[in-house]
Amino acid sequence: MSSSALLEPTPELSKALHQDVVEDQSSSSIINRLKSKNKELQTQSINTYKQFWEDSENNNEESRTTMYKTLTNTYYNLATDFYEYGWGESFHFSRRSVGETHRESTRRHEHLLFSSAQIKAGMKVLDVGCGVGGPARECIRFTGAHVTGLNNNDYQIQRANIYAAKYKQQDYSTFVKGDFMDMPFADNSFDAVYAIEATCHAPVLKGVYSQMYRVLKPGGYFAIYEWCLTDKFDATNELHRKLALDIEHGDGIAKLFGTDVALQAAKDAGFEIEVVSDIAHETTVGNEIPWYSYLDVGMIDFSGIQGFARSHIGRKFTSNAVKVLEKVGIAPEGTVKVQDVLTTAADSLVAGAKIEIFTPMYLIVGRKPLN
Numbered sequence: 001m002s003s004s005a006l007l008e009p010t011p012e013l014s015k016a017l018h019q020d021v022v023e024d025q026s027s028s029s030i031i032n033r034l035k036s037k038n039k040e041l042q043t044q045s046i047n048t049y050k051q052f053w054e055d056s057e058n059n060n061e062e063s064r065t066t067m068y069k070t071l072t073n074t075y076y077n078l079a080t081d082f083y084e085y086g087w088g089e090s091f092h093f094s095r096r097s098v099g100e101t102h103r104e105s106t107r108r109h110e111h112l113l114f115s116s117a118q119i120k121a122g123m124k125v126l127d128v129g130c131g132v133g134g135p136a137r138e139c140i141r142f143t144g145a146h147v148t149g150l151n152n153n154d155y156q157i158q159r160a161n162i163y164a165a166k167y168k169q170q171d172y173s174t175f176v177k178g179d180f181m182d183m184p185f186a187d188n189s190f191d192a193v194y195a196i197e198a199t200c201h202a203p204v205l206k207g208v209y210s211q212m213y214r215v216l217k218p219g220g221y222f223a224i225y226e227w228c229l230t231d232k233f234d235a236t237n238e239l240h241r242k243l244a245l246d247i248e249h250g251d252g253i254a255k256l257f258g259t260d261v262a263l264q265a266a267k268d269a270g271f272e273i274e275v276v277s278d279i280a281h282e283t284t285v286g287n288e289i290p291w292y293s294y295l296d297v298g299m300i301d302f303s304g305i306q307g308f309a310r311s312h313i314g315r316k317f318t319s320n321a322v323k324v325l326e327k328v329g330i331a332p333e334g335t336v337k338v339q340d341v342l343t344t345a346a347d348s349l350v351a352g353a354k355i356e357i358f359t360p361m362y363l364i365v366g367r368k369p370l371n
């Protein structure tokens, strides 16, 4: 099978695949969402995604980086509903202190980035790879800025617009479809730019960081949480290589880069670096819970359906429930495979984190020089 077998992620495909769910203004349950997919297109999407990774022709970095747009788009067409069901509206990890809820730690993690980027009321801010807009909405609440969310996935843009209407934030946010390697914005048009666990989908980090530099006004701040392989990653170690590939496959990433590559890319893009830190390994008062704990074996969260859904045992429950839904024809054929891909993601992230070869929160804060 050639790499072109992945379905072209056009707006028409999105509309046909997700059907009337995109028009739904209420927060629809995962069952309703699965029920209303175009079954044939959903099955085709997951089969081609699986095939893409199994196909040895595609299972090499060059082919994956060439196909990054289609690869990541196909992934989010399949994963978005599950992410919202098990994680909420902000698609990222966070450090958590004892006594802190998932929502509280998510917010705190976002606030740290917004403060690092010096975002203030009235500023024009860009969120690169905004998902369904969870962090953008919090940025608006926390700072009073106007946030433009850039995303290449039509379904996520539609979800973001639905939420903006729900939370009455239309005047403070705009969600734009576009490729972060070739942004549809003029030079020097934003006061601050940030990205949360999103630019790892880029085929070349310097490419996306250079675009962030280009659209940022001189003197403006750039702040990112990057997904990276750490210095402990050893490319000659078979287990390390397998875990990196599983993270890529499970999370729709063409290629993971090292922290050294990310930092150099930010410098090469032109930023004056002010802060660099793998905050996964920083300790703060009471911060004793690793970022991956929710996904780890033995962790049970009784804080509600979402808490249960993201736990290891909850994932097993979801896999079995999805099998039944698929059997009785409610969920499209192949939905079990989507849950399998997500299980690969969760397991490899936890394993990679435990041996410290991976971090989802390599913080880089830089500034575009005034001259």
Ligand SMILES: CC(C)=CCC[C@@H](C)[C@H]1CC[C@H]2C3=C(CC[C@]12C)[C@@]1(C)CC[C@H](O)C[C@@H]1CC3
Residues within 6 Å of the ligand: 082, 083, 085, 086, 087, 090, 091, 092, 093, 197, 198, 200, 227, 251, 252, 309, 310, 311, 315, 318, 339, 342, 343, 345, 346
């Ligand atoms: C892919 C990138 C760059 C960022 C997303 C990070 C996380 C928010 C996701 C990574 C793995 C995801 C999984 C889930 C939610 C979102 C993630 C943690 C689930 C818990 C959602 C519910 C499913 O039934 C199981 C998923 C496992 C993986």
